[in-house]
Amino acid sequence: MYRYDDFDHDFVKARVAQFRDQVDRRLSGELSEDEFKPLRLMNGVYLQLHAYMLRVAIPYGTLNSQQMRMLGHIARKYDRGYGHFTTRQNIQFNWPKLIDIPQILEDLASVEMHAIQTSGNCIRNVTTDHFAGVARDEIADPRVYAEILRQWSTVHPEFIFLPRKFKIAITGASHDRAAIQVHDIGLQLKRNENGETGFAVHVGGGQGRTPMIAKLVRDFLPEQDLIAYVEAILRVYNLYGRRDNKYKARIKILVHETGIDELRRDIEKEFLRIRDGVLHLPKSDIDAINAAFALPAYADKPAHCAALEDARQTNKKFDRWVKTNITPHVHEGYAIVTVSLKPAGGPPGDATDGQLDLLADLAEKYSHDELRISHEQNVILPHLAKEDLKAVYDALAAHGLATANAGLVTDIIACPGLDYCALANARSIPIAQRLSESFVASGREEEIGELKIKISGCINACGHHHVGHIGILGVDRKGEEFYQITLGGSADEHTSIGDIVGPGFSTDEVVGAVEKIVDTYLGLRQSRDESFLQAWRRVGQQPFKEALYG
Amino acid sequence: MKIITANRLSDGVVVYLSADGWSVRISGAAVLNAPDAIEAGLATAKRAIANREVVDVNAIDITLDDNRSPVPVRLRERIRAFGPTVGYGEAALQRLVA
Numbered sequence: 001m002y003r004y005d006d007f008d009h010d011f012v013k014a015r016v017a018q019f020r021d022q023v024d025r026r027l028s029g030e031l032s033e034d035e036f037k038p039l040r041l042m043n044g045v046y047l048q049l050h051a052y053m054l055r056v057a058i059p060y061g062t063l064n065s066q067q068m069r070m071l072g073h074i075a076r077k078y079d080r081g082y083g084h085f086t087t088r089q090n091i092q093f094n095w096p097k098l099i100d101i102p103q104i105l106e107d108l109a110s111v112e113m114h115a116i117q118t119s120g121n122c123i124r125n126v127t128t129d130h131f132a133g134v135a136r137d138e139i140a141d142p143r144v145y146a147e148i149l150r151q152w153s154t155v156h157p158e159f160i161f162l163p164r165k166f167k168i169a170i171t172g173a174s175h176d177r178a179a180i181q182v183h184d185i186g187l188q189l190k191r192n193e194n195g196e197t198g199f200a201v202h203v204g205g206g207q208g209r210t211p212m213i214a215k216l217v218r219d220f221l222p223e224q225d226l227i228a229y230v231e232a233i234l235r236v237y238n239l240y241g242r243r244d245n246k247y248k249a250r251i252k253i254l255v256h257e258t259g260i261d262e263l264r265r266d267i268e269k270e271f272l273r274i275r276d277g278v279l280h281l282p283k284s285d286i287d288a289i290n291a292a293f294a295l296p297a298y299a300d301k302p303a304h305c306a307a308l309e310d311a312r313q314t315n316k317k318f319d320r321w322v323k324t325n326i327t328p329h330v331h332e333g334y335a336i337v338t339v340s341l342k343p344a345g346g347p348p349g350d351a352t353d354g355q356l357d358l359l360a361d362l363a364e365k366y367s368h369d370e371l372r373i374s375h376e377q378n379v380i381l382p383h384l385a386k387e388d389l390k391a392v393y394d395a396l397a398a399h400g401l402a403t404a405n406a407g408l409v410t411d412i413i414a415c416p417g418l419d420y421c422a423l424a425n426a427r428s429i430p431i432a433q434r435l436s437e438s439f440v441a442s443g444r445e446e447e448i449g450e451l452k453i454k455i456s457g458c459i460n461a462c463g464h465h466h467v468g469h470i471g472i473l474g475v476d477r478k479g480e481e482f483y484q485i486t487l488g489g490s491a492d493e494h495t496s497i498g499d500i501v502g503p504g505f506s507t508d509e510v511v512g513a514v515e516k517i518v519d520t521y522l523g524l525r526q527s528r529d530e531s532f533l534q535a536w537r538r539v540g541q542q543p544f545k546e547a548l549y550g
Numbered sequence: 551m552k553i554i555t556a557n558r559l560s561d562g563v564v565v566y567l568s569a570d571g572w573s574v575r576i577s578g579a580a581v582l583n584a585p586d587a588i589e590a591g592l593a594t595a596k597r598a599i600a601n602r603e604v605v606d607v608n609a610i611d612i613t614l615d616d617n618r619s620p621v622p623v624r625l626r627e628r629i630r631a632f633g634p635t636v637g638y639g640e641a642a643l644q645r646l647v648a
Binding site for chain 1: 557559560561562563564599600602605606623624625626629630633634635636637638639640642643646647
């Protein structure tokens with residue numbers, strides 16, 4: 001994986017020193033809260049319901065064991081013994097003291113981590129496929145281009161104060177696991193007819209109060225033009241994006257109001273002007289970053305592992321976990337493991353300091369020292385030899401981390417909601433907990449098959465409810481929590497925004513409503529192979545409406 | 551009835567204006583009825599902001615429980631006072647694996 005060079009080290013170290021000084025000046029009264037707030041936000045520090053919250057960047061969701069161990073250390077020393085992985089592949093600590101945060105950032109910097117580009121109206125950390133580099137359906141590793149964009153965007157003087165935040169996602173695979181079409185810019189790696197690597201460029205996607213699917217602005221962008229083209233998009237946005245109304249300031253509104261054709265003309269014009277200048281990416285630069293993401297030196301191993309098959313035969317729980325949580329690896333003797341952070345009744349995405357330490361240990365011992373964080377709030381061990389799967393499973397099981405539900409109905413995305421977040425209108429986590437308890441108790445998870453439930457506690461949609469097969473949005477109705485349900489959303493290569501099924505449900509009613517939706521699906525699907533989403537696309541809302549409202 | 555709440559600047563902890571300064575316990579909050587008392591409370595809080603003691607000051611509606619202790623009317627403020635409503639960390643994990 002990419003390691004800091006001298007510039008990176010010096011830059012992050014300087015930023016820590018700056019923030020330490022800013023905190024000192026805030027505490028001494030030299031800076032008012034109004035002056036301090038944009039500075040703390042540039043360093044990932046929010047003030048939430050109960051305390052400050054620190055959001056730490058995990059660029060493109062990749063980290064090593066030393067970094068994971070540092071997250072455990074921070075959870076233990078400065079917080080309350082846990083962290084929360086987010087839908088942007090970051091981690092949040094919910095209880096740090098402001099006076100401790102400069103030291104936390106210094107600790108993070110010692111392992112090449114930071115909290116830059118995790119908040120504020122800047123280009124946020126670029127997100128990618130959590131299986132990057134090892135997915136069988138991949139054209140090229142998207143993290144290479146995410147790192148190139150990071151180097152270009154961090155403290156880019158033109159784009160520090162954008163009209164609003166700006167999110168970029170990249171997928172290198174044909175199956176989109178990075179939700180690129182609901183990002184401000186979505187990049188799909190592809191090859192043209194000459195075998196050259198480039199991108200399909202989508203622009204203007206997003207969720208929030210105005211969900212929109214990104215429009216294709218360019219079908220093929222050669223990789224050497226990546227930065228010039230993205231800079232052209234940002235310049236057009238920076239020039240024309242609205243600053244008078246924060247709810248209309250994202251680029252999706254500009255795309256919608258201007259039209260993609262006119263915007264494309266502006267972008268292409270600026271692109272043509274700058275493409276052969278300093279932003280042109282030399283092949284040697286791409287190759288250098290590529291080398292940083294070279295796959296480990298795998299030992300040759302056969303595709304069939306007798307020890308694995310024997311263990312599956314004798315241990316049903318392990319067999320089920322292998323079925324649900326293992327993804328085929330680009331090397332046949334290896335496997336990708338999804339470590340679910342969604343135990344029945346648990347808060348989605350939370351991990352204790354002990355669990356973070358264990359994951360670090362397992363990565364170091366078995367996964368070539370590498371881990372990933374998925375936007376679905378799980379942890380990935382990307383390089384496991386098949387013969388090691390049982391040992392890893394046993395270690396995970398001993399720490400409450402062997403839940404066999406990746407991609408199933410209980411693998412629920414949920415934002416922190418009103419239990420933590422100052423913006424939320426309703427709680428998300430308790431709904432996720434009750435849903436997972438209910439589906440586990442019914443023993444129907446496997447029978448139901450792939451079904452993505454996503455829950456947000458407010459319209460900002462951090463829980464991605466718009467693109468849930470079943471989406472749940474918490475709202476405040478006259479002081480009471482209510483939950484609006486959408487059906488048919490999806491964040492893959494066939495992205496769709498879910499449709500509201502009808503009037504919302506109270507806290508007491510919402511779990512039963514979701515169960516009824518799932519029962520309806522089971523009753524109308526044509527076979528076990530027809531997923532919830534496929535069935536919904538075939539029959540539409542009506543059967544579900546009838547089941548819910550009569 | 552209202553009480554004044556804020557977050558402590560140095561560590562972000564939720565605090566309530568009491569007769570003796572800022573209390574981390576809502577039961578210690580000064581209950582303010584008259585508009586003049588609420589204004590005086592907010593003026594005290596503004597001085598605390600200027601003195602770098604607290605940030606994000608609000609006067610919130612409350613009722614009183616059987617022990618005459620304040621209970622916020624809004625769920626958001628009840629969660630600030632008594633929450634989160636969900637378990638976390640090692641204690642929550644142990645309950646799950648038990």
